[in-house]
Every structure is written in C-alpha cells, then in structure tokens.
Amino acid sequence: MYTKRNLLNALMMGVFSLAAVIAVVPLFAVLGYVLKNGLTSLNLAFFTELPGMMGVGGGMANAIIGTLIVVALASVMGIPIGILAAIYLSEYDRRSWFSTLVRFTSDVLTGIPSIIVGIVVYAAIVVRTKHFSAFSGGVALAVIMIPSVIRATEEMLRLVPHTIREAGDALGIPKWRTILSIVLPTAAKGILTGALLAVARISGETAPLLFTALGNLYYAHSLNEPIATLPLNIYFYAISPYDQWHKQAWAGALVLVFIVIVLNVVARLAFRTRMGKN
Amino acid sequence: MKKKRPRASWGDRILRSASGLTAVLVVGIMIWLGWEMFVSSRQSLHQFGWAFLGGRVWDPVHRIFGALPFIYGTLVTSIVALVIAGPIGLGVAIFLSEMAPATVRSVVGFLVELLAAIPSVVLGLWGIFVLAPFLGKVVEPWLGRRLGFIPLFHGAPVGVDLLNGGLILAIMILPTIASISREVMTAVPTVQREAALALGATKWEMIRIGVLAYAKSGIIGSVILGLGRALGETMAVTMVIGNMPNISPSLFSTAYSMAAVIANEFTEATYGLYLSALMEVGLILFAITLLLNIFARLLVWSVARGPKGGHLV
Numbered sequence: 114m115y116t117k118r119n120l121l122n123a124l125m126m127g128v129f130s131l132a133a134v135i136a137v138v139p140l141f142a143v144l145g146y147v148l149k150n151g152l153t154s155l156n157l158a159f160f161t162e163l164p165g166m167m168g169v170g171g172g173m174a175n176a177i178i179g180t181l182i183v184v185a186l187a188s189v190m191g192i193p194i195g196i197l198a199a200i201y202l203s204e205y206d207r208r209s210w211f212s213t214l215v216r217f218t219s220d221v222l223t224g225i226p227s228i229i230v231g232i233v234v235y236a237a238i239v240v241r242t243k244h245f246s247a248f249s250g251g252v253a254l255a256v257i258m259i260p261s262v263i264r265a266t267e268e269m270l271r272l273v274p275h276t277i278r279e280a281g282d283a284l285g286i287p288k289w290r291t292i293l294s295i296v297l298p299t300a301a302k303g304i305l306t307g308a309l310l311a312v313a314r315i316s317g318e319t320a321p322l323l324f325t326a327l328g329n330l331y332y333a334h335s336l337n338e339p340i341a342t343l344p345l346n347i348y349f350y351a352i353s354p355y356d357q358w359h360k361q362a363w364a365g366a367l368v369l370v371f372i373v374i375v376l377n378v379v380a381r382l383a384f385r386t387r388m389g390k391n
Numbered sequence: 392m393k394k395k396r397p398r399a400s401w402g403d404r405i406l407r408s409a410s411g412l413t414a415v416l417v418v419g420i421m422i423w424l425g426w427e428m429f430v431s432s433r434q435s436l437h438q439f440g441w442a443f444l445g446g447r448v449w450d451p452v453h454r455i456f457g458a459l460p461f462i463y464g465t466l467v468t469s470i471v472a473l474v475i476a477g478p479i480g481l482g483v484a485i486f487l488s489e490m491a492p493a494t495v496r497s498v499v500g501f502l503v504e505l506l507a508a509i510p511s512v513v514l515g516l517w518g519i520f521v522l523a524p525f526l527g528k529v530v531e532p533w534l535g536r537r538l539g540f541i542p543l544f545h546g547a548p549v550g551v552d553l554l555n556g557g558l559i560l561a562i563m564i565l566p567t568i569a570s571i572s573r574e575v576m577t578a579v580p581t582v583q584r585e586a587a588l589a590l591g592a593t594k595w596e597m598i599r600i601g602v603l604a605y606a607k608s609g610i611i612g613s614v615i616l617g618l619g620r621a622l623g624e625t626m627a628v629t630m631v632i633g634n635m636p637n638i639s640p641s642l643f644s645t646a647y648s649m650a651a652v653i654a655n656e657f658t659e660a661t662y663g664l665y666l667s668a669l670m671e672v673g674l675i676l677f678a679i680t681l682l683l684n685i686f687a688r689l690l691v692w693s694v695a696r697g698p699k700g701g702h703l704v
Contacts, residue, residue: 129489132486198410224687228625292406
C-alpha cells in the first residue's frame with residue numbers, strides 16, 4: 114500500500130515536470146524559426162526603405178515608425194487613464210459596490226476579444242470621420258491596454274505600506290499631495306513595469322488595427338491618415354503569394370518579437386531593482 | 392477614508408473627481424462596446440432573427456447570411472485547444488506553485504509569460520509556414536492511417552485546417568491557464584498543505600487534498616478564461632484555419648471562425664446588411680465571451696482576489 118502511494122506520487126511529479134517541459138517547447142520552436150528565417154531575410158533596406166511593389170524587395174521603414182506612433186498614441190491615452198482609475202480604486206474608494214464593479218468590469222474587459230474593440234472603434238470613429246486613421250488605431254489599442262494598466266497599478270499601490278499615508282496625514286499634507294508625491298513615487302517602479310508590459314502587449318496587436326489603422330504603403334503624414342504598422346504588414350505579407358514577401362514577413366516578425374521581448378525583459382528588470390532596494 | 396477631513400482642498404477635489412471619472416469611464420467603455428455592437432447589428436437582427444444562429448449559408452451575393460459555420464469552427468478549434476492546453480497548463484501551474492525550487496520557478500515562469508507575449512500574428516506566421524507543412528506531411532497522414540476510422544481523423548491532410556487552428560490556440564491559451572491557476576493555487580493557505588502533510592500524505596496527495604480541492608473553482612475559472620481567449624482570438628486562427636465556411640466532422644477539414652470572418656470580410660462588406668451581419672457575428676462573439684468571462688472571473692475571485700478589495704485602514 115505504502116509503495117503504491119509513493120509510486121503514484123513519483124508518477125504525478127513526473128507528469129507535472131513533463132508538462133512544464135512541454136509548455137516551453139513551443140516557445141523555443143517559434144523563437145527558433147523566427148530567428149532563423151528572420152535573420153536570413155533581414156537587411157539594412159528593411160529598416161530604411163518603403164515596401165516594394167507586388168512581391169519585390171524593399172523594406173518596412175514606414176511600418177516600424179507607424180507601430181511606434183500608434184503605440185505611443187495609445188500609451189499617451191491609455192496609461193494616464195489606467196493609472197488614474199487605479200488611484201481611485203486604491204486611494205479613494207476601496208470597498209464600495211462601485212469600486213467592486215469597476216474592478217470587475219476591468220478584469221472582464223481583458224477577456225473581450227480585441228477584434229471586437231476594433232469593430233466598435235470602426236463604427237464609432239472611422240464611420241463618423243469617414244476615413245481610416247492612425248488616431249482610431251491608437252484609440253483601439255488604448256482601450257485594450259487600460260485594464261492591464263489598472264490592474265498592475267492598483268496592485269502596486271496596495272503594496273505601499275499604510276504607515277506612509279498616515280505619516281502624510283500626520284504632517285497635515287493634503288491627501289492629493291500625499292498620493293501624488295509620496296504614494297505614487299513609492300510604487301513608481303512597479304507601475305512602470307505594468308505599463309511596459311501593457312505596451313508590449315499592444316505592440317503586437319493586429320486585429321483591432323485591421324479596420325482602424327488599415328495599413329499604408331507610404332509614410333503617414335498626419336494622425337488622420339491610414340498608417341502602416343509592423344503587425345499588419347506581417348499579416349498581409351504572410352498571406353500573400355510571394356516568396357519575397359514571406360521573407361519580409363519573417364524579418365518583420367523578428368523585429369516585432371525583439372521589441373516585445375526587450376520590453377518584457379526591461380519591465381522585469383525594473384521590478385527586480387525595486388524589490389532589491391526594499 | 393472614514394475620518395472626515397477638516398476641509399477638502401481644491402487639489403483633493405480635482406484628483407478625486409478626475410480619478411473617479413476615469414473609473415466611470417471603464418464601466419462606460421464596456422457599455423459602449425455592447426451598445427455599439429447591438430446598434431450596428433440591428434438590421435441583421437431584424438432581418439434574420441434567431442435563424443441567423445442556425446443558418447448554414449453565408450452568401451453575400453444573394454444576401455443570405457447564416458453564422459453556423461463560423462460558430463462551428465470557433466467552437467471546434469477552441470475545444471481542441473482546451474483539451475490540449477487545459478491539462479498541460481494545469482500541470483505547469485502545479486509544477487510552478489508546488490514543486491519547483493525558486494530559481495527553476497522564476498525561469499520557467501518567465502518563459503511561460505514570454506510565450507504569452509508572442510504576438511498572435513507571429514504565431515500565425517509560424518503556423519502557416521512551419522506547423523502547417525509539418526501537420527500536412529507528417530502528423531495528419533500518420534493519424535489518418537492509425538485512427539482514420541474515427542471521423543475526427545478522416546480525410547485528406549492539408550495542414551491548414553481545424554487541427555492547426557486548435558493547436559495554435561492551445562499554444563496561446565496555455566500561458567493564460569497556467570498563470571491564472573498558479574495565482575489561484577498560490578492563494579491557497581499554507582496550513583492546508585501542512586495539515587495534509589501532517590496526516591502523512593505524500594506530496595501528490597497533499598496537492599490533491601490540500602491544494603486542488605481548495606482551489607477547484609478558481610482553477611475551473613482559469614480554464615474558462617482560457618476558453619474565452621480561444622474563442623475570440625483572431626489573427627493566428629485566420630491565418631491557419633483555411634477560411635472556408637465548412638461544417639465537417641473531420642479535424643483535417645478547412646473551416647472558418649467568427650473572428651476570422653470579421654477580419655477577412657469587414658472591409659469588403661459593400662452594403663449595409665452585409666456589414667450588419669458581420670456586426671452580428673461580432674455581437675454573438677461579444678456576448679459569449681462576456682458571459683464566459685463574468686462567470687470565470689467570479690470563480691477566480693472566489694479564491695484569489697475577492698470582491699472585497701481589501702481594506703483601507
């Protein structure tokens with residue numbers, strides 16, 4: 114009886130370890146191919162030139178810049194809104210039914226498919242302004258990033274010890290100054306981590322941009338024009354029939370994955386130094 | 392919070408109302424999404440009624456729209472993904488929360504999170520050019536020879552099909568399931584484990600009695616959240632599912648999904664009813680994922696976060 118239990122124990126431990134091994138296999142399989150196919154297709158022209166005609170070389174300079182623009186636009190809208198909402202949830206109203214509702218809605222919002230956000234922004238902005246635009250793409254991505262910023266920020270604000278807020282109170286500092294100059298800076302690194310992870314997440318988003326940013330063969334000259342982004346280009350090139358474009362898609366994937374991984378690593382390093390200091 | 396302050400300065404009033412406004416905005420966004428979807432699909436809702444859900448024909452030229460093939464493709468790929476990623480994700484979560492030493496935990500945990508960070512369009516690219524040939528030339532012929540008598544594995548192997556879609560989705564939802572069920576297991580009080588161990592339980596028995604039993608509802612919640620993610624995933628599935636509105640019992644058949652039809656046809660919808668029908672597909676997707684997410688979050692919250700939201704003082 115005893116050995117049978119031990120045997121089962123060993124078996125289950127093996128199964129769980131195996132699951133962990135299986136889980137990381139796809140990561141290396143994907144990263145390996147992206148690296149292999151991406152490196153052979155990547156060259157200087159990719160970063161400096163505009164897309165070529167049907168199936169011919171060229172680069173994705175406009176898409177790389179476009180991604181930066183749209184993501185920056187989304188961050189400018191999404192991060193402050195997310196942080197403010199988290200301040201409300203953590204500093205002003207922790208327990209009422211309303212804050213529970215907001216917290217819950219925010220969590221549920223993370224699970225809404227991003228393409229839904231895309232078509233709603235299309236109906237609300239693109240249809241009304243009568244043109245696709247970088248701006249509408251930014252709005253769509255902002256909506257997608259807000260819930261993750263809220264969640265990360267709120268968790269960080271909660272880690273700030275209460276004694277700090279009480280010290281502010283005892284000194285007669287108004288609450289808003291305590292929040293802005295004491296509580297927020299204390300949690301700053303953690304909030305930065307959350308914001309960077311949210312930025313990383315939207316950098317790779319494609320679906321919400323299909324009907325908002327649309328894509329563009331050239332540089333966009335204003336936020337009211339359609340704009341090319343890296344994920345959109347990867348998609349269009351991947352489903353095209355041209356070998357040369359497939360190569361470009363791999364090169365694009367390598368650049369995109371590089372950006373996303375760097376953001377992830379930087380985010381985690383920022384968090385680690387915070388933990389180290391405390 | 393409870394104590395009344397002598398006077399609320401203007402700074403306080405501004406910060407309080409500004410932050411309160413953004414909180415209202417969050418709820419507003421959710422209502423806006425639902426409302427806009429509903430309004431935009433009214434024409435189609437009115438024209439087809441409930442028959443839209445059961446209609447097998449999607450023919451923009453003759454103005455006939457039925458969503459069944461898309462619902463079918465979405466459900467089948469998601470179920471395949473769940474069957475594969477559910478057990479593995481759970482195994483990873485147990486490994487990370489109960490077994491792994493600190494260094495292994497942080498490394499494997501980071502790798503799993505990195506998997507979640509890979510953009511879906513990149514996974515789709517990999518699915519088209521790496522996974523599809525592999526499935527079409529190696530895996531599917533083999534499955535067909537061994538298990539071809541089951542309708543599930545019957546038919547000509549193409550590689551760009553329901554199976555590919557399901558596998559890609561499995562890769563995508565595995566981190567979701569793993570990280571949320573890990574979060575739930577970590578929230579299980581240590582005394583649960585100590586009590587089981589004190590009774591002479593082996594490690595597995597401790598996990599089963601002390602952890603899994605306690606975290607059950609949260610774990611189910613994490614799996615449902617994974618399902619919700621699979622249902623709504625767009626790019627990767629669009630790239631590998633074949634984009635043909637078929638309803639076939641075989642996993643080797645090309646198919647279509649709800650998100651994919653929206654992605655492919657939205658900008659081509661030339662007249663109002665067409666656009667409205669696509670919007671209604673979106674509305675169905677929105678409604679399903681909304682309900683699943685509400686249900687799943689309640690389950691997860693019951694173990695890990697708690698709607699109480701902690702206390703201030």
